[in-house]
Amino acid sequence: MNVFWLSAVRTGWAIALSAIRLQSRKHLLGYSWEILTPVLYAVCFLVVKRGLSDQSSGADHLVDVLRAFMGITLLQFWFRLLQDMSGLIRTRRSLLRGLNVSEQPLVLAVLFEALFGLCLRVVTVLAAMLFLGLLFPPDGVSWLWVLLSLLSVALSAAALGLSLAPWAALYPDVNKAIGSFNLPLVLLSPVFYPATQNADSLLYWVNCINPAAPVLATLMDAIAGRPPTYQVALVVWTLVAVVLLVLSARQLKAQVPIVLERLGA
């Protein structure tokens, strides 16, 4: 790692730590806000599901609850990172304009802060599994798929967010569009129902082009110890995300001055 990147990582880490400290200082409940929404969703889902389907067996029932909880937790993380990354130039404009600071540490700071949030959510999901009495993934391969899924969810959100960042700074419509995709994406992802295994169905292909769906499907497969159904989609999305992230980060140097000029004071 050359000196530039080492210093970018250090600086990014320092900014992320400061943001985390600030978040804890500004809010009475600190980071617990990140998991309160998924817990509420899970409780609602539990109540609704109990009321609607009495037939499901106990184990299936618990797996459904876990899927809803984990799905909402990770989708919320995905949207949060997408929004933070796409809003990067707008929120950090005074820093970019006023100081001699390159864009890379700021990108890394968003990523580091998101990874901290992801770790928190993963711990919460693991705690939920213990609470529900569900078993952890049975073998090393399943754990590898879990890790790849978590990496993919972070990378796809970061890459899409960063590629949208200059456009989001120029046009506030981009943020509105991201917000309006929130609920449709939850409904289209295997959160409240299991991911379809049928490659002939339209929903299967919709899941393949939805960056969050392969992640959730693979995680549930790994927990159940099944071979992943959406492994190709997951790997392709991860690779696309890496390429998009690198290209978008390289473009920022040229794009930031163009955007800053139009952002005003």
Add this chain to the structure above:
Amino acid sequence: MDLLLTVDNAGKKYSRDFKSSLRSGARGLMRSYLRERSGETKGATLDVQEFWAIRDVSFELRRGEVLGILGQNGAGKSTLLKCIAGKLKLDTGRVELNGRIGHLLEMSAGFEPALTGRENVRMRGRLMNLVGKELDHYVEEVADFAELDEFFDSPVQFYSSGMRSRLGFSASSVMKPDVLILDEVLAVGDLSFRLKCYQRINEMTREAAVLFVSHSLGQVSRMCNRGIFLQKGRVIHDGNIQQAIALYQERLGDINENGKRHTLNAELVDLVLYVSNSPLREGQRVSYGEQLALAINISRLPKGIQVRILLKEVTSNVLMEWNSTRSDIEWPADPGWLMADIGNAEFNPGAYSLSVLISSSDGLDQLCLSDSVSFRVTGELFLGSALQRLARWTFLDKVEE
């Protein structure tokens, strides 16, 4: 001396309306994907709503040079500095830097109100790639310079604007750049702190090439050894700083003469300026030391009024005032013209104006503020203030103490 900065044919255009600005921003972003460089022919044409903020600006700057950039508001000074600092993208031309660049443009940038001064400064240090002992030393240096005492460990949101400026200047000015950009930075804090700022900037400029923008001509003439005068984005003069200042004052004088000023019942008085006992003719220059007198037609005003003659410089600052109530005037029964001998034109070369403010005898009710009579003083320019009176200088062996 090392060549540290080359600005070659730089051009930057802006849009007049919001939609067109967004369109051109979107075009710029699309071009960035195609990796087009600035300076290509596409940037050289103007759309309907666009105008050039700077155009065809070229100069070189070497170590030790302090370049003052002068121009009226909207002349393109800040745009030029931001383009050089890399904060704005040029539409034509190029900027070549040989060395590290430092700038004091927005000194409080990035301060998080909920964090303390110390935490903010520490973060600033991290952004400057400082770590370990270097970072600790930086924080202590800033704390010493800012003199915020116990407030340094309070959240910045509780700072006054002056304290925030002090912290911003202190945190931003700890650097050793090769090219230093200063844009209106010396209006910080109280007088004693401002003197410290001068000293800090002097230290920074010793080893660097400096670009300096300020509307204070005193600061510009004190600090700079070279000047550029910008008008509507183009370089009109590049060379001697005093010539640049003179040119700037000249243009400001033109604007003052042609511009509309605030008046009040101006038709109630007429003014005639006498220079060495003759009325001032159009285009006539006043030499340093010539005798000035102002004739004021007060026939349309009541008796016993207070007459104040105001001498202003081009920036409309009042330099001096002559008040009739200080001189025991005996008013005739039917006053016509009031002649005031206001002494000699002991002013630095530049544009000045005289106007008359008429008030009631107690000075409380303003009755009239006249149009201004503008005039220009020529002669040798000496650094310092606009008013430079002659004194009688005498050498003595000893004086009574």
